[in-house]
Each structure stands twice: as C-alpha cells, then as structure tokens.
Amino acid sequence: MREAPPPVGVPLPAAPGISRIVAPNPGPMTGHGTNCWLVAHAGGTAIIDPGSDDPAHLHAIRTAARGPITHVLLTHTHRDHLSGARPLAASAGAPVCGFRNSASPSFTPDMALDDGARLAGLTALHTPGHATDHLCFAAPGGIVFTGDHVMGWSTTMVPPAPDGSVRQFLDGLARLRALAPSLLLPAHGPAITRPDSCLRGLIAHRLAREARIRAALGPEAAPLAELMRRVYRAIPPALRRAAELNLLAHLEKLQQDGQAVHGHDGWRIAPAPPGAPDHTPPA
Template sequence: MTFDNAPPGALLRVSPLTRRIVAPNPGVFTYTGTCSYIIGEGELAIVDPGPAEASHIEALLAAIGGETLRYLLVTHTHRDHSPAARILQDKTGATIAGCAAYAPPPDLSVTGPGLDASHDRAYAPDVTLADGECLAFGGLTIEAVATPGHTTNHLCFALAEEATLFTGDHVMGWATTVIAPPDGSMREYFASLERLRGRDDRLYWPAHGGPVKEPQRYLRALLHHRRQREAAILERLEAGDETIVAIVARIYEGFDARLQRAAALSVFAHLEDLVERGLVRADGPATLEARYFKCGE
C-alpha cells in the first residue's frame, strides 16, 4: 500500500509521528479523497477531519483507539475538510482549532458567488488560530501558518518535530489549486507562496494526494506556472479576446468539461489581480461577465 493506492479508510503510517486516512470522496477536485492526518502518539491531533461521511469518521475513531484526541485542526472551511470535526468532537471531546469561520465576502453580490456554496457554514472553532500561534500536545508543537489565497481563511500547520507542513489545499502535488473570487484571491495566493519560500520545511503533506518531497523546487514551479498563465491571458487580451469565456476556450483548449467553471474562475482571479495592478481594465466592476482590455489599448 502506497500514498496513491491506499483505499479509503485504510490507516497508513507516513512518518514516525504521522498517520493518514483518506476519506471516500474521490472526484475531479478531490483526487482520491480528502487526506486526514493523525499526528502524535498517546495524545493526538487530526489535521483536516474531512467530510461528514460515516465510514470515514468510523475509520478515524478506530485508528485513535484508546489514545486521547486533543485537537481537531482545520485548514479551511470547504465541506470536504471541516464537517467531520463537529461529529468527532461530540464523540471525543476534542477541541476544534484552526482557521476562522467562513465570512461571506462583502462584494459577493458584485463578483458572483465563486465557490461560496462549497463552504461549511456550520463550522465554529473553539480556538481560532492566528498566524504563528502554536498548540502543544503529547510533547509536540503545531504552528499555524496563514496562507490566504485558495480561501481567505486558509491555514497550513507546521509540525516542528518533523519539519513538515500540512498544506491543506494551498499546495498539492497532484494538481494546481483552484482560486475562485471573491473569497479566493490570486494576489494573496502569490504572496502566500512567496511566504512559504522563506520557510525551511523539508516535506509537505497536502489534503489531497501524496507528499511534496522537494517543497522549494515545487514552489518555484508553481509560481512559474501561474506567471505563465498570467502571460497567456495577457496575450489573449492583446489578440482581441475580451471575455473570460473566450479566453478559457483558447488557453484551456481540450480541458475536461467538468473543470470548465473552475478554469473560468481561475482566469477571473488572474484578471482581478491584473486589474488591481493596473495592467488590465474592465468595462465596469471586475466580474465573470465583464469585458477586459489590456491597459494602453
């Protein structure tokens, strides 16, 4: 059994201090499913408890056995990450800690909903962690690392004792992260990637897929890919494409039809950033339906 072929519910020890169980929610946005990580021995924390799937919750409880679950740590409030926290808390008494509760962006009515419907609005942490705040349990230390971009409230969690970072949906090895305005922000995402470049974590554990084994090299590749996408969008504007629909049709040609909306939201995120930087203008508020023009044209 390896990182990529572990069946849902199977307990896999991935490091001396970390075990992993994959939820039974595979899909085009979740890959093989949401990875829930059990950290520690005796006294435990779970990073990203996952969806409210009965079999997944049963598998996590079985893995814990007679150990004490101290914390349920949530990277962000998408519904494939946080809903199981409430159920596990009811069964174990653990403290829910991590990202802030979801707050609808003030410009939701202008920009459109993005991935607003994907948020777990019932999530209510006992402890909201700010950037740099730490939790201790069983002789281990977890530090919250603020990484807005995929969502405004996104956190990663650093395990000091293994120099590893649990990256949620911020950095994944199997696919690029969806950035969907208004809650998602390409500008914040770029800044968060740059921030991780200043850290010395030796390994990333994403919430979907296997580990990222050379984080700094991978971060450089992610930033290069996003800048290439930005350049392609500017080229399409120069060529006369004015709408997101037209741009997506050209730069995502042959793309899986199930991912077309995600592609449109990603282009929107880039255009929103380019408008903020004064490189692109819109014919009104920046929205999915607006027309866009390269500045100076």
C-alpha cells in the same frame, strides 16, 4: 505527482508520529479523497481535516488515534474538509479549531486561531488565496501540512474575490519557501518530498498562466467566454467552472497591477502610460 488509489480507512504512515487516512470522497477536485492527517503529540493526537462525515471513516480515525483526540484542526472550511469535523469532535470531546474569521457563514470554530498560534506541537500559518480562512500547519523537523494551498497531484483552484486572491496565493507560496521545509503533507494526494522544487514549480506555473492570460487580452474588450477559448485549449466539463474562476482571479490580479481593464463588455489590455513603448502585438 500522482499515486495509485490508496486504501480507504487504513492509516498510512508518512513520518514518525504522523499518518493519514484517506476519506471516501473522491472526485475531480479532491483526487482520491481528502487526506485526514493524524498527528501524535505529548497529550494525544491532533486531527487535521477529518473530511468526510462517513461513519466508517470517522471510526477509522478514532481507532487509529494514539491516546485521546485533543484537537480537530481545519485548514479551511470547504466542504470536503469540514464535513466530518463536528461529528468527530463531538464523539471525542475535542474542540474544532480553525482560522478566527471563518469563510463559512454556518461555521464558527470552537478555538479561533490567529496566524502564529501554537497548539498540539503545531504552528498555524495563515495562507489565504485558495480560501480566505486557509491555514497551513508547521510541525517540528520542517514538516508542513499544506491543506489545499500546495498539492503535488494538481494545481490549486484560486477563486476570485471575495473568496480568493492570486496575489495572496503567491505570497503564501513564497512564505512557505522561506521556511525551507523538508516535507509537505497536502490535503489531497501524496506527500511532497522535494518541497522547494514543488514550490518553485507552482510559482512558475502561476506566473506563466498570468503571462498567457495577459497575452490573450487585446485593445478591444472580450467577454469571459472568449478569453476562456483563447487561454484554455480544451477543458473537461467537470473542471470548466473551476477554470473560469481561476481565470477571473488572474484577471483581477492583472487589474490590480494596472495591466487589465474590466468594463460592461468584458476585459481588455490596459493602455500603456503616456510615453511608454507600445508592445501591443499587431492584429
């Protein structure tokens, strides 16, 4: 699901009381830029993921806010979400709110949020996987702000431990499905108007990727570079590092599931338990 480049610095309505301003930070991992979400509530406006610290961008947010900016919320502390938080909060006199255990050693939230915390009409949902401190925010009417956990324009990069986890990422997708949301508003790309179809597709994609990686493993250990060659037919240079991290994260899950073994010379398929049928493909 892609969209034409949206205007930068212009409030774009998404639902009653909710609009986005796209930050001027486009790139291979951010698409057209980070969506800064403005959420009106009884006390003013909550801001989710200011993104860039560009002065014109922050001015556009302040101008578009309905009433005072009461909270600056972070889905997680990756730079393309965090950069504008402190300067915007300082200018508005509002707290920066994020998960209680920050993944960034240089950042501590003013207001630490636990899973289930409620503020500004929103409920925080801890959804690690892409980042250990990742939060989604559920709003009334089945609307969920999904940060980088769910995006329609691209699959999410899931890094290996200690920064990420494929198992936790899949658990988070299942949790969001169980909410039966009506609208997903991601941190990059357009609104997702068919949430269940999107979530089912993302889960299927991850499981298919896992199956492909498992099929690439053999009884002889292979280094990561060789597995990259087997799993990814072609990858743009700008995305290669992200693909390597994704591959490692999936290999870690296979190891946790007892299906892969890692040694000094690389990764191999785990031996079948005694008495189990041998499904190893012929050489």
